[in-house]
Amino acid sequence: MIQPIVKARDLQKHYPVKSGFLKPSQNLRALAGVSFDLYAGQTLAVVGESGCGKSTLARLLAMIEEPTSGRLSIDGVDLTEVNNKSLSKGLRQKVQMVFQDPFGSLNPRHKIGDILQEPLVINTGLNASERRQKALEMMSLVGLREEHFQRYPHMFSGGQRQRIAIARALILKPKVVVLDEPVSALDVSIQAQVINLLIELQQELSLAYVFISHDLSVVRHIADEVLVMYLGRPVEHSSKEVLFSNPQHPYTQALLSATPQVATQRDRQRIKLKGEMPSPIDPPSGCVFNPRCQYANQDCLTTPPVMELYNESRVACWALKQRRIGDEKLAN
Amino acid sequence: MKNPTVVSKSLRVQQWREFWFYFSASKTAVAGLIFLIGVVLMALFADVISPHEPAEQYRQFAKVPPAWKDGGQIQFLLGTDYAGRDMWSRIIHGSRLSLLAGCVVVVLSLSIGVLLGLVAGYRGGWLDSLIMRVMDTIMAVPGLLMALVFVAILGPGLLNAMVAIAITYTPSFVRLTRASTLTELNRDYVTASKMAGARPMRLMFISILPNCMAPLIVQGTLSFSTAILDTAALGFLGMGAQAPMPEWGTLIAENRDLMLSAPWTVTFPGIAILLAVLAINLVGDGLRDALDPKLKRS
Amino acid sequence: MPLLEIVNLTVDFATDNGSFRAVDSIDLSIDEREIVAIVGESGSGKSVAMLALMGLLPWTATVSADCIRFDGQDLLGMNDKQRRKIIGKDISMIFQEPMTSLNPCFTIGYQLTEVLCQHFGGRRRSYNNRAVELLQQVGIPAAETRLNAYPHQLSGGMCQRVMIAMMIACQPKLLIADEPTTALDVTIQAQILELLVELQQNNNMALVLITHDMAVVAETAERVVVLYAGWQVEQRSALDLFSNPRHPYTEALLNALPERAQGKLLNAIPGVVPGQLDRPKGCIFNPRCCYVQDLCRQQLPERQEGVLCHYPLELDLKPSRSSQDMVTDS
Numbered sequence: 032m033i034q035p036i037v038k039a040r041d042l043q044k045h046y047p048v049k050s051g052f053l054k055p056s057q058n059l060r061a062l063a064g065v066s067f068d069l070y071a072g073q074t075l076a077v078v079g080e081s082g083c084g085k086s087t088l089a090r091l092l093a094m095i096e097e098p099t100s101g102r103l104s105i106d107g108v109d110l111t112e113v114n115n116k117s118l119s120k121g122l123r124q125k126v127q128m129v130f131q132d133p134f135g136s137l138n139p140r141h142k143i144g145d146i147l148q149e150p151l152v153i154n155t156g157l158n159a160s161e162r163r164q165k166a167l168e169m170m171s172l173v174g175l176r177e178e179h180f181q182r183y184p185h186m187f188s189g190g191q192r193q194r195i196a197i198a199r200a201l202i203l204k205p206k207v208v209v210l211d212e213p214v215s216a217l218d219v220s221i222q223a224q225v226i227n228l229l230i231e232l233q234q235e236l237s238l239a240y241v242f243i244s245h246d247l248s249v250v251r252h253i254a255d256e257v258l259v260m261y262l263g264r265p266v267e268h269s270s271k272e273v274l275f276s277n278p279q280h281p282y283t284q285a286l287l288s289a290t291p292q293v294a295t296q297r298d299r300q301r302i303k304l305k306g307e308m309p310s311p312i313d314p315p316s317g318c319v320f321n322p323r324c325q326y327a328n329q330d331c332l333t334t335p336p337v338m339e340l341y342n343e344s345r346v347a348c349w350a351l352k353q354r355r356i357g358d359e360k361l362a363n
Numbered sequence: 364m365k366n367p368t369v370v371s372k373s374l375r376v377q378q379w380r381e382f383w384f385y386f387s388a389s390k391t392a393v394a395g396l397i398f399l400i401g402v403v404l405m406a407l408f409a410d411v412i413s414p415h416e417p418a419e420q421y422r423q424f425a426k427v428p429p430a431w432k433d434g435g436q437i438q439f440l441l442g443t444d445y446a447g448r449d450m451w452s453r454i455i456h457g458s459r460l461s462l463l464a465g466c467v468v469v470v471l472s473l474s475i476g477v478l479l480g481l482v483a484g485y486r487g488g489w490l491d492s493l494i495m496r497v498m499d500t501i502m503a504v505p506g507l508l509m510a511l512v513f514v515a516i517l518g519p520g521l522l523n524a525m526v527a528i529a530i531t532y533t534p535s536f537v538r539l540t541r542a543s544t545l546t547e548l549n550r551d552y553v554t555a556s557k558m559a560g561a562r563p564m565r566l567m568f569i570s571i572l573p574n575c576m577a578p579l580i581v582q583g584t585l586s587f588s589t590a591i592l593d594t595a596a597l598g599f600l601g602m603g604a605q606a607p608m609p610e611w612g613t614l615i616a617e618n619r620d621l622m623l624s625a626p627w628t629v630t631f632p633g634i635a636i637l638l639a640v641l642a643i644n645l646v647g648d649g650l651r652d653a654l655d656p657k658l659k660r661s
Numbered sequence: 662m663p664l665l666e667i668v669n670l671t672v673d674f675a676t677d678n679g680s681f682r683a684v685d686s687i688d689l690s691i692d693e694r695e696i697v698a699i700v701g702e703s704g705s706g707k708s709v710a711m712l713a714l715m716g717l718l719p720w721t722a723t724v725s726a727d728c729i730r731f732d733g734q735d736l737l738g739m740n741d742k743q744r745r746k747i748i749g750k751d752i753s754m755i756f757q758e759p760m761t762s763l764n765p766c767f768t769i770g771y772q773l774t775e776v777l778c779q780h781f782g783g784r785r786r787s788y789n790n791r792a793v794e795l796l797q798q799v800g801i802p803a804a805e806t807r808l809n810a811y812p813h814q815l816s817g818g819m820c821q822r823v824m825i826a827m828m829i830a831c832q833p834k835l836l837i838a839d840e841p842t843t844a845l846d847v848t849i850q851a852q853i854l855e856l857l858v859e860l861q862q863n864n865n866m867a868l869v870l871i872t873h874d875m876a877v878v879a880e881t882a883e884r885v886v887v888l889y890a891g892w893q894v895e896q897r898s899a900l901d902l903f904s905n906p907r908h909p910y911t912e913a914l915l916n917a918l919p920e921r922a923q924g925k926l927l928n929a930i931p932g933v934v935p936g937q938l939d940r941p942k943g944c945i946f947n948p949r950c951c952y953v954q955d956l957c958r959q960q961l962p963e964r965q966e967g968v969l970c971h972y973p974l975e976l977d978l979k980p981s982r983s984s985q986d987m988v989t990d991s
Contacts, residue, residue: 080846080847080848080849081817081846093558094558095554095557095558120560123558123559123560124560126558127558127559128554128555128558130551130554130555131551132551135550135551135552136551136552136555137552137555138552138556138570138573138574139552139574140573140574140576141573149556149559149561150559150560153559153560153561153565154559154560188933189703190933196555199555199559203559218702218703218873218934219702219873219875219914219917219918220702220913220914220917220929220930220934221702221933222917223917223918223919223927223928223929223930224929224930224931226919226927226929227926227927227929230925230926231926245846245847247847248876248918248919248920249919251919251920252919252922252927253919285848286847286848288851289847289848289850289851290847290876291850291851291854291874291876291877291879291880291881292876292879292880292920293875293876293879293903293915293918293920293921294879294903294920301851301855303851303852303855304848304852307816307818307819307849308846
């Protein structure tokens with residue numbers, strides 16, 4: 032049986048936040064209980080608005096930070112059991128990241144060639160000309176030319192910089208690439224080019240993508256599975272087709288409804304969410320979505336719901352569990 | 364495929380040309396540079412250029428005014444001091460000491476300051492607090508006073524004066540570096556380097572430090588010029604270079620009593636200090652503009 | 662008579678590499694109570710054109726036009742003092758980054774009342790009630806207490822609402838919104854856009870929406886102006902534009918959207934927007950156009966029925982594609 036490349040079980044990440052000189056520090060629960068499996072050649076899209084914890088998840092997967100609790104294994108290796116330096120070095124090469132801001136993700140003082148060769152310098156014993164060769168190969172793979180090798184990042188456009196960032200991410204031949212809003216800062220026509228590049232590379236190199244985005248139209252095109260998050264908690268997880276055709280969680284429905292579409296009917300009924308996302312330092316008790324949810328009842332205010340399987344989606348919602356909404360809604 | 368060394372040589376030539384293009388865009392910077400080169404050459408070839416020995420005393424020609432005034436002699440272009448020593452020769456030789464003072468002070472304070480600043484910014488926590496409180500303590504005392512204290516402990520002399528001044532300049536480099544480090548630390552490219560497996564040393568010196576250079580260069584050149592000034596001040600107070608060393612500040616100190624009767628003995632060293640400091644500051648501004656790649660357009 | 666009439670607006674910037682034409686011969690007329698969207702990617706000049714209208718461009722910019730008339734008054738011929746009476750009062754603009762558009766050193770109440778003070782005179786305190794009213798109008802809860810809040814204490818959506826409140830304080834006839842929701846989350850974006858349309862209807866304003874997001878345009882605008890690299894390539898009603906784009910760029914832009922992808926790959930437009938130094942001869946879109954002909958490479962196109970193209974796409978009759986076809990036909 033094929034093993035998933037990434038196995039996450041109940042990942043949690045808390046940050047202590049000082050609230051005053053003598054007061055005890057509060058807990059910021061940036062991530063509370065995320066679980067999923069990701070296979071090679073697959074794309075998991077993580078969707079949510081700012082403050083939902085998707086960037087925190089990205090940092091955990093990229094091993095920049097450690098989870099407060101929960102288990103994470105990459106390519107069969109459980110991270111909690113890793114304390115061997117060379118093992119963790121090898122692990123690091125398996126997961127790489129592409130960042131959102133094409134202008135900030137490349138060191139402005141280094142030439143492109145140096146930026147691309149840096150991972151090779153640190154991790155491999157290749158000599159200078161071998162490294163240069165590899166870097167040039169990677170550049171042509173993403174559609175850049177040899178003369179770009181000696182240029183500085185500020186001489187490139189946003190789309191080209193993202194290509195360079197992708198080349199840098201792939202140079203160590205990772206198995207998993209975490210893409211944190213990789214095309215959000217790009218124009219539509221350039222977005223399309225970069226997305227096509229990502230799709231082609233995924234096919235060619237059998238990469239697993241964790242694609243973080245708030246742009247649902249892009250997600251709809253590129254994802255295989257979608258995980259919707261709200262305030263650090265997962266609310267819905269299903270395949271792309273099911274999520275977009277039959278969203279179950281009220282937040283997912285509102286999100287889809289709020290997303291503008293080109294092929295639109297002007298007077299369509301929009302699900303309006305009142306208010307704004309609360310602060311993660313002081314989340315609402317029970318289900319964190321309850322202040323904005325039209326189906327909230329007493330249970331929703333007291334106990335947090337758990338992700339359970341409904342038809343083909345995994346959803347965390349009391350209203351669904353109690354059949355007050357959804358396909359199996361009890362007739363009143 | 365092109366030979367890598369051939370490619371990199373022509374690239375270096377191109378980089379120098381590019382650097383010069385941006386540097387020369389500022390006329391004042393170029394003027395400053397020319398003057399500075401002149402001073403450096405003067406210092407290097409002091410023995411050859413200077414018409415007299417700096418310590419040679421011409422007793423019969425004491426307090427001779429500059430050549431263009433009544434009573435002046437052509438052999439003593441800028442006049443002589445109280446002991447009959449040629450001012451022009453002493454100023455030429457003094458340039459060596461002033462430039463040396465500037466270099467030593469800047470190199471010392473910059474290297475220690477950058478190191479401490481990087482560590483403080485990168486590590487944070489108690490180490491950061493410790494370093495910054497020590498720096499705050501040094502900054503709390505007026506620079507010259509502090510330098511005097513150090514010189515009093517170490518003993519008067521040019522070298523001790525340079526060390527003392529370097530200590531008083533270190534806090535500003537630490538603060539600048541730490542501030543830049545804190546800003547750059549959260550940038551994505553640092554995270555990307557971390558993900559590639561970079562260790563703290565590499566992150567600090569190769570990834571972050573180059574991005575902190577602009578304010579450091581400006582501060583460095585300002586410090587160079589202020590170091591010359593402070594060395595002169597200490598010399599003036601008798602705590603720096605000791606007579607008969609022809610350091611510019613010491614020159615002014617020696618001839619303090621002649622300020623009204625033989626003003627050329629203090630004016631010309633003063634003008635030398637002024638021009639040198641001005642030139643260095645102009646060059647510093649030009650350097651900063653030329654070295655910042657973000658200002659470049661391709 | 663249209664509320665705003667711009668004819669042949671051109672903006673040139675003086676740069677190190679010579680003069681750069683950011684906006685080239687734009688014609689725009691907006692009627693009262695109309696919602697017009699100006700669409701384009703980066704480098705299209707959409708923000709520059711509106712900033713030129715407001716007089717907010719730096720000194721390196723040279724603005725020239727045959728005519729810029731607002732409400733019957735000639736804006737071109739005015740001096741700064743006269744223009745300041747109109748800008749901010751009858752024409753207002755809100756910007757993209759709400760967190761940085763507000764002055765972080767002053768409270769919301771101060772900034773709101775300052776606007777009112779500037780245009781209507783009098784003491785600032787006397788406008789407190791009006792400020793509260795405005796905040797309520799834009800949907801900010803607990804408006805009285807918010808007057809003393811600083812911008813950093815508010816979220817992005819709240820800040821943008823405050824900006825909108827500031828800009829409608831003087832009941833402008835024309836509100837220009839420059840990418841007002843790009844920096845905001847999707848659900849907040851929906852709220853803000855709804856608010857803008859509601860205010861536009863209640864206050865009888867004309868609304869100009871500058872954006873790169875075609876979906877937002879489809880949901881909000883009545884008329885659309887499409888810009889590419891400073892040129893105005895198409896201007897039509899929104900319904901017509903989305904069902905039958907007539908300029909190849911508009912068609913390519915719509916096809917590049919993920920929603921319109923057929924098959925695995927998106928229909929990307931090959932190439933990049935020309936910069937200052939690589940402007941092509943003839944039609945500016947010709948290097949990337951899949952319908953390009955020889956004439957396109959040599960001669961500048963004329964505007965025909967709002968479309969700046971030698972061979973505008975007819976409703977169902979498209980000229981045969983040249984060999985520069987787009988790659989992804991699945």
